[in-house]
Each structure stands twice: as C-alpha cells, then as structure tokens.
Amino acid sequence: MSLLEIEKLSLNIGRVPILKDVDLTLDAGEVMGLVGESGSGKSMTALTVMQLLPSVAKAKGRVHFDGIDILAAPEPAMCKLRGNKIGMVFQEPMTALNPVKTIGEQVAEGIRWHTRASRAEAEDRARKILDRVGLPAKKFPLSRYPHELSGGQRQRVVIAIACALKPKLLIADEPTTALDVVLQAQILDLLRDLVDENRMGLLLISHDLAVVTEMSDRITVMRHGEVMETGETAPTLSAQDHPYTRQLAQASMHVPARAKIRGTEQPTHDLLQVEAVSRDYPGHRTSLFRKPEPMRAVDGVSFSMKEGQSTALVGRSGCGKSTLARMILALDQPTGGAIRFMGEQLTGRDEAALKPARRNMQVVFQDPYGSFNPRHKVERLVAEPLHTLEKQPQGSERRDLVARALHEVGLKPADMDKYPHEFSGGQRQRLSIARAIITRPKLVVADEPVSALDVSIRAQILDLFADLNQQLGVAYLFITHDLSVARAITDDVMVMHDGKIVERGKTSDVLGNPQSEAAKALVSASPDLRRAIAKRLQEQG
Amino acid sequence: MTAYLTKRLLIALVTLAVASVVVFSMIEIVPGDPARLMLGMNATADAVQALRDQMGLDQPLLVRYVDWVSRLLTFDLGKSYTYNVPVRDLVLERSVVSLPLAMIALALSTLIAIPVGIFSAERRGRLADTISMGAAQIGVAVPNFWFALLLIYVFAVWLHMVPAGGFPGWSAGVWPALKSLILPAIALALPQAAILSRVTRSAMLEVLGEDYIRTARAKGMPRNVVLWHHALRNALIPVLTILGLQFAFLLAGAIIIENVFYLPGLGRLIFQAITQRDLIVVESVVMLLVAVVVLVNLLVDISYAIVDPRLRTRR
Numbered sequence: 002m003s004l005l006e007i008e009k010l011s012l013n014i015g016r017v018p019i020l021k022d023v024d025l026t027l028d029a030g031e032v033m034g035l036v037g038e039s040g041s042g043k044s045m046t047a048l049t050v051m052q053l054l055p056s057v058a059k060a061k062g063r064v065h066f067d068g069i070d071i072l073a074a075p076e077p078a079m080c081k082l083r084g085n086k087i088g089m090v091f092q093e094p095m096t097a098l099n100p101v102k103t104i105g106e107q108v109a110e111g112i113r114w115h116t117r118a119s120r121a122e123a124e125d126r127a128r129k130i131l132d133r134v135g136l137p138a139k140k141f142p143l144s145r146y147p148h149e150l151s152g153g154q155r156q157r158v159v160i161a162i163a164c165a166l167k168p169k170l171l172i173a174d175e176p177t178t179a180l181d182v183v184l185q186a187q188i189l190d191l192l193r194d195l196v197d198e199n200r201m202g203l204l205l206i207s208h209d210l211a212v213v214t215e216m217s218d219r220i221t222v223m224r225h226g227e228v229m230e231t232g233e234t235a236p237t238l239s240a241q242d243h244p245y246t247r248q249l250a251q252a253s254m255h256v257p258a259r260a261k262i263r264g265t266e267q268p269t270h271d272l273l274q275v276e277a278v279s280r281d282y283p284g285h286r287t288s289l290f291r292k293p294e295p296m297r298a299v300d301g302v303s304f305s306m307k308e309g310q311s312t313a314l315v316g317r318s319g320c321g322k323s324t325l326a327r328m329i330l331a332l333d334q335p336t337g338g339a340i341r342f343m344g345e346q347l348t349g350r351d352e353a354a355l356k357p358a359r360r361n362m363q364v365v366f367q368d369p370y371g372s373f374n375p376r377h378k379v380e381r382l383v384a385e386p387l388h389t390l391e392k393q394p395q396g397s398e399r400r401d402l403v404a405r406a407l408h409e410v411g412l413k414p415a416d417m418d419k420y421p422h423e424f425s426g427g428q429r430q431r432l433s434i435a436r437a438i439i440t441r442p443k444l445v446v447a448d449e450p451v452s453a454l455d456v457s458i459r460a461q462i463l464d465l466f467a468d469l470n471q472q473l474g475v476a477y478l479f480i481t482h483d484l485s486v487a488r489a490i491t492d493d494v495m496v497m498h499d500g501k502i503v504e505r506g507k508t509s510d511v512l513g514n515p516q517s518e519a520a521k522a523l524v525s526a527s528p529d530l531r532r533a534i535a536k537r538l539q540e541q542g
Numbered sequence: 543m544t545a546y547l548t549k550r551l552l553i554a555l556v557t558l559a560v561a562s563v564v565v566f567s568m569i570e571i572v573p574g575d576p577a578r579l580m581l582g583m584n585a586t587a588d589a590v591q592a593l594r595d596q597m598g599l600d601q602p603l604l605v606r607y608v609d610w611v612s613r614l615l616t617f618d619l620g621k622s623y624t625y626n627v628p629v630r631d632l633v634l635e636r637s638v639v640s641l642p643l644a645m646i647a648l649a650l651s652t653l654i655a656i657p658v659g660i661f662s663a664e665r666r667g668r669l670a671d672t673i674s675m676g677a678a679q680i681g682v683a684v685p686n687f688w689f690a691l692l693l694i695y696v697f698a699v700w701l702h703m704v705p706a707g708g709f710p711g712w713s714a715g716v717w718p719a720l721k722s723l724i725l726p727a728i729a730l731a732l733p734q735a736a737i738l739s740r741v742t743r744s745a746m747l748e749v750l751g752e753d754y755i756r757t758a759r760a761k762g763m764p765r766n767v768v769l770w771h772h773a774l775r776n777a778l779i780p781v782l783t784i785l786g787l788q789f790a791f792l793l794a795g796a797i798i799i800e801n802v803f804y805l806p807g808l809g810r811l812i813f814q815a816i817t818q819r820d821l822i823v824v825e826s827v828v829m830l831l832v833a834v835v836v837l838v839n840l841l842v843d844i845s846y847a848i849v850d851p852r853l854r855t856r857r
Contacts, residue, residue, distance in 0.1 A: 053759055076764070084762035091760075096753040101775050101850055110771075111761035146851045162761060 034217030088163030105143020211528030235537035257467035278338035316497035369429035427458035659742025681736025
C-alpha cells in the first residue's frame with residue numbers, strides 16, 4: 002500500500018469540472034513531481050489531499066493517505082493530520098506568514114497544538130527545526146517578525162512549520178517560483194535533504210519542468226484537470242511519448258530563431274550611454290538625531306547599448322537591476338553619474354524636456370494582470386504612449402495605429418474594443434508589448450517579461466520579442482533572473498551583483514564560461530532541462 | 543518603537559498648537575466687538591467697557607493669545623460670563639455625566655459590534671450574515687434621537703424601568719445615576735455598533751482571504767482557532783481607527799441625545815453657551831474637547847504599534 006493513493010478523483014466547483022479521473026500514487030521517501038500549466042488542476046489536487054478546498058467544491062473518487070479515507074474524514078480528523086502527518090509549503094513566501102506574530106510563535110503553535118507540549122518544550126523544538134532549515138539562533142531568534150526576513154528566509158520558516166513534526170507527506174506547491182535561482186537551488190537542496198532524513202513522501206508541484214526533473218523520481222503531467230502521463234522522470238521526459246509532454250518539454254527549451262543582424266550591418270553610434278550611475282536610498286534610521294547611513298542600491302554602473310542590440314541584465318533579487326532600469330527610463334533620478342539616450346542627457350531634465358526621449362523608450366512589466374487599468378478599453382490602453390508624440394493622432398488615425406500595433410503582436414484589430422479582463426495572461430502580455438511598440442521606440446526595457454507566464458505561452462512571447470527585434474530594429478534591455486531567457490533572445494549579457502556590474506560579454510560566452518563568483522553562482526543554480534534529464538538518466542540507469 | 547512614539551507625540555503637540563490658534567482666531571473673526579456681542583445690543587457703553595477690561599480685549603492680539611494659552615496650560619479656563627462661575631467647575635460638573643456616558647456607550651458598541659462582525663464574516667453569504675448585516679444597515683440609517691424616543695416610550699413610559707430623562711447626580715447614589723444613563727448610552731451605542739460591526743466584518747473578510755490564514759489552517763488549527771488567534775489581530779487596525787473616531791464623537795457629539803434625555807452634559811454646555819453668546823465658555827470648552835480628541839488619536843496610534851509590529855520599525 003502506498004503512502005498516498007488517489008484514484009479516479011473528480012472535482013467540481015458548481016457545475017464547472019476542475020479535475021477529471023485523476024490517479025496518483027506516492028510512496029514514503031519518494032519525490033513525485035506534478036507538472037502542468039496554470040489551471041491544469043495541480044494545486045486543486047494538493048488542496049484536495051489537505052481538504053482545504055473552497056466550501057463549494059465537491060470531490061468524488063478515492064483519496065487514501067496512510068490508510069485513512071481523506072474524502073470521508075470528518076474535519077477534526079483532518080485537523081489531526083494537517084501539519085502533523087501532512088505538511089504543506091506554499092508559493093508566495095512574502096504573504097504566507099502572519100505579520101503580527103513572531104516566527105517562534107508561528108512554528109511553535111503547530112507543535113503545541115498537535116503534541117500538547119508545554120510552551121517551553123514547543124519553543125525548544127521550534128528552535129531546533131529553525132536551526133535545521135538554516136535559520137540559526139544567533140541571527141534568527143524566535144522573537145523575529147516575518148517582515149524582518151527576506152523572501153528566501155521566510156520560505157525557510159514556512160518549511161520549518163510544515164516539517165516541524167516530521168510529517169509523512171510534504172506537499173510543496175510551487176515552493177520556489179517567487180525566489181531567484183540561487184535561493185531556489187538552496188530551498189530545493191533543503192527539501193531534498195529533509196526528504197532523505199525523514200523518509201518523507203514529497204509531492205512537488207511546479208510549472209518548471211527543469212526543477213521537477215532535478216528533484217523527482219517520478220512525474221505526473223496534468224492538463225485541463227486530467228492526468229496526461231505518469232512515469233519515471235528521466236525515461237518519460239527523454240522519450241516524450243505523449244504529445245503534451247513533448248510540447249511542454251520543447252516549450253521549456255525553446256530558443257527563438259534569430260538571424261544575426263549585428264554581423265551584417267554594425268551600427269556605429271551608441272543608443273544608450275550609462276556613465277558611473279549610482280543610486281542611494283535613505284537607510285534605516287537608528288536614532289532620531291543621527292543621519293542614517295544611505296543604502297547604495299546601484300553603485301557606479303557604466304555601460305552602453307547600440308541600436309537594435311538585445312542585452313540582458315541578470316542578477317539575483319535585490320541586486321539593483323530594477324533600480325537601474327527605473328533610472329534608464331527616467332522614472333527615478335540617479336544620485337550620481339549621467340545617462341544619455343540618443344545623445345540627449347536624461348538626468349536632471351524636467352518632464353516636458355523628457356518627452357522626446359519617452360517616445361523612444363518604452364517598458365514591458367512582469368505582471369500582465371496588474372499593468373492595465375481594468376476600466377479602460379484596449380484602444381485607450383494601447384494608445385497611451387501616443388501622448389508623447391508631437392502631433393497627437395486622433396480618431397481614425399489613432400485607431401489605425403492601435404490596429405497596426407495589435408496586428409504586430411499577433412492580436413486582432415477588433416480586440417481594441419475589449420477590456421483587459423477578456424484576455425488571457427499571455428494575450429495581456431502581448432497587449433503590453435503592443436503598447437510598448439506603438440510609438441516605434443528605439444529601446445524597450447522589459448522587466449521579467451515572461452516569468453509570470455506558462456512555458457508554452459512563454460515560448461510564444463519570446464518568439465514575438467525576437468520577431469519584433471528583427472522587424473523593427475528595436476533594442477531590448479531584458480531584466481531577468483532567468484538565464485534561459487537571457488540565452489534565448491539576447492546578444493550580450495551583464496551580470497549585476499550588489500549594485501555593481503561584475504561581468505559582461507557575449508551571452509553565450511558569459512553564461513557558458515562564467516568568470517565572476519556572482520555569475521558562476523547564477524549559472525550553477527539555474528535549472529536546465531537538458532542537463533537535468535541527462536543527470537537523471539545516468540542515475541536511474 | 544521609540545522613534546514611532548516620538549513622532550506621534552510631536553504630531554499631537556503640533557496639532558494642539560495649530561488648533562489653539564484656529565480656536566482663538568475664530569473668536570477674533572466674529573464680526574464686531576466680542577464684548578458687545580456677548581452683552582447684546584441694549585448694553586450700555588460702560589458695561590461693554592467693563593467686560594472688555596475683564597476679558598482683556600484692549601491688549602494686543604499676541605499678548606492675549608499667549609495669556610490664554612498659558613492659562614489653559616494650568617487648567618484655568620476663565621470665568622463664564624452667564625453663570626459667573628469658573629469654566630473649570632462647569633466642565634468638571636458636566637464631565638461626570640458626559641465621560642461615563644461616552645464610555646458606557648463605547649463599551650456597549652464594542653461588545654456588540656466585534657462579535658457580530660466576526661460572526662457575520664465567518665458565515666459570509668449565509669442567512670445569519672444577511673440578517674445581522676441587514677440589522678446593521680437599519681442601525682446605520684435610523685436617526686439616534688428617534689431611536690431614543692422609542693426607548694423612552696418602551697422602557698420609561700410603558701415599563702417604568704428607568705427614568706425618562708434628567709440626571710439625579712452621583713450624590714444620589716451610583717445605581718440611580720447609572721439608571722438614568724443607560725437609555726441614552728444604548729441610544730448612542732446602537733448606531734455606532736452598526737457601523738463598527740460592518741467595519742469589523744469587512745476587515746475580517748479581507749484578512750480571512752490572506753495566505754497566512756491558509757498557512758495556519760495547514761498547520762492543523764481548526765477554523766475558529768484560526769479566526770481568533772490569527773485573523774482578529776490583523777483585522778484590528780481599521781476597527782481601532784473607527785473606535786477612536788467614535789469615542790471623540792460620543793464625547794462631544796452627544797448633544798442631541800443629551801437634549802432628548804435632558805442630561806447636563808458637555809454637549810449641552812456648549813450648545814447653551816453658544817445660544818447665550820458666552821464666548822469664554824465656547825472658546826475654552828472647544829479647546830478642551832480638541833485636546834481630548836487629539837489624546838484619543840494618540841492612544842489609537844500607540845495601539846496600532848502594539849497590534850502591528852511592522853509599524854514599530856517604520857520610520
């Protein structure tokens with residue numbers, strides 16, 4: 002008998018079927034990867050095992066955990082299992098902890114609840130598990146509050162809560178999606194060690210095929226609430242017998258076709274020059290009367306970009322890459338240094354003087370859901386940058402421009418009369434791109450433009466970026482912590498660390514043979530599907 | 543924490559200083575001679591001059607302001623023109639009615655509103671939620687003086703349980719005094735409770751959708767434990783804000799209810815002083831009420847920091 006047995010699980014919310022005949026088994030000490038795109042039912046499967054579904058959800062089928070019929074278990078019995086025999090780790094570490102309780106209280110709470118231990122005993126055990134997940138007492142006393150910790154540290158606290166009572170089953174739902182690659186590698190290592198130590202079963206949910214391949218013994222591929230394929234990780238992914246598995250794997254490794262424009266006609270003058278730019282933020286005030294030490298987010302950065310060039314700015318979260326991007330976009334003023342765009346100084350200019358520069362540089366943000374006013378129609382949203390033009394197009398001229406931009410990003414001109422909520426995430430990112438190219442800019446700054454998207458959508462958007470680079474000759478500055486994006490569509494890469502650019506060069510050279518410590522750390526932590534499958538094949542024979 | 547408290551304290555002091563200037567100049571802006579205004583049109587020139595001397599109106603503006611503020615700081619509020627007694631005595635005499643009334647009303651409103659709000663949030667969309675929020679809607683809409691009349695009709699006129707109005711004074715004993723305050727307190731509390739329960743409900747609903755509630759549930763804590771241990775404290779900030787505003791209103795704004803029940807409270811004191819053009823009383827009592835409101839807001843700010851650790855470290 003397996004630790005977890007799911008047979009013919011179906012789930013409806015109202016009349017909408019969410020899961021259909023899902024089968025899944027997991028043994029003690031085994032890691033099962035559950036992959037699929039958003040909306041495929043991965044999280045719902047996990048929440049069914051926890052019985053933390055919304056109250057309107059109706060589940061049918063058989064879910065047995067350690068011999069207990071989960072679907073028939075009454076709520077008090079489930080409370081005994083949750084946090085005790087089954088632990089769960091969630092995607093978003095920034096919001097997963099209660100902001101008004103100390104980390105000690107939050108870890109000890111579950112221990113006291115399940116074991117009826119005294120407060121002192123529970124705190125003692127909380128201390129031990131926090132030490133184990135890499136939060137030593139000296140720097141992380143039990144009295145710390147969540148807001149005093151970084152995202153990676155908070156995720157360690159969540160793992161400590163889930164693993165405090167050595168559960169038989171750990172469910173991790175996208176545990177590293179919100180973290181940068183170096184933190185991701187650390188958290189995955191920690192999970193793997195905890196599984197080995199306690200012979201836990203781990204159900205690892207992810208949309209990232211490479212992560213799942215590195216971690217799991219077996220994988221289950223889901224789509225539209227159904228299991229497409231299940232099997233040993235390496236053979237399944239190398240054979241790619243199922244068409245959907247093949248589609249996922251290929252989308253994960255997708256590299257857009259790009260003709261080399263830089264070899265043929267080398268542009269001579271610089272589009273963007275960044276000279277010794279720094280940015281300080283006011284530091285944390287320790288006394289009312291002493292001036293706080295400033296925090297230097299960007300530290301003496303210099304580089305230049307040519308027309309039509311596609312450059313990646315990579316680095317871990319908090320390294321200063323977004324601050325640098327904001328200054329290039331003239332949304333923030335540098336503390337020191339100068340930025341020139343098309344020969345014009347950007348620093349210290351007022352808004353009116355910046356207008357010509359603004360029309361030639363546009364931006365695409367990470368979150369395709371948050372970057373549109375939901376009450377405006379697409380026509381108005383996409384036409385927004387047109388106000389930077391000398392002569393502002395009106396009426397049919399404006400509609401023509403919007404229609405052209407929509408056509409260029411693969412949407413229909415008729416879409417301009419719709420509202421943003423009528424589009425999917427991928428389509429919304431196309432809208433963001435349409436908005437960015439409508440003024441025919443020379444430079445588009447894209448801040449993590451594909452990291453919120455599913456792999457197949459991601460592949461399409463990368464193709465679109467590559468295509469527009471060819472057609473319009475627009476230069477890109479891609480800000481990302483995902484090296485596969487950098488590899489796919491950039492010519493050059495700059496590695497940023499602690500506010501400084503520590504390494505730069507041709508993308509293939511830098512990422513193939515990194516020299517600086519920061520670049521080496523990024524490259525070795527980045528999950529790579531090909532490498533992971535090869536490694537798995539060796540291990541599994 | 544110290545930085546936060548120091549900043550809040552400074553803000554409170556600056557607010558008081560600005561308010562004192564505003565209150566003082568309001569009296570100055572009143573067209574015509576304050577002394578003549580107080581005495582009425584028929585007063586003799588001698589009488590007006592005598593009052594001007596008494597009020598020090600012939601001195602320069604700045605001197606009078608400094609003089610007024612320094613007297614206020616020693617709790618010397620001047621002498622009422624109509625009653626011919628120190629304003630301080632008037633205020634003390636009225637406060638022993640208004641302060642207990644406000645506190646009873648606030649306690650009632652909190653005790654009703656917070657459990658109802660939590661109860662409704664927990665049963666969102668179910669019958670109990672619909673009924674309690676419907677009742678709250680009526681509570682917000684009904685004018686409190688009309689509700690007060692209804693209470694008087696039922697409990698005083700019909701059931702004879704409490705007096706219909708008036709205040710016997712604390713010297714008549716605690717129970718009779720409390721009995722005469724209970725109906726006005728209920729009349730004041732119910733509309734406040736209606737607002738507060740809606741605020742509590744929506745704050746709770748927002749918090750219950752947060753990720754950390756799911757984390758707590760995944761620890762194996764039952765729903766009601768999560769509700770009280772994790773959700774309530776996070777929902778408290780908006781509730782505290784409304785509570786602070788309500789206390790200020792209850793203290794100074796109970797004027798209509800005080801009139802309905804014929805209670806000698808602070809609200810009626812100001813009301814009477816205004817109709818009698820007793821500017822000295824108006825000036826001092828308004829300033830005093832401003833000080834109380836500022837103090838209450840300061841207490842609310844401090845309680846934010848106690849509830850939410852993130853505020854303690856914020857600059």
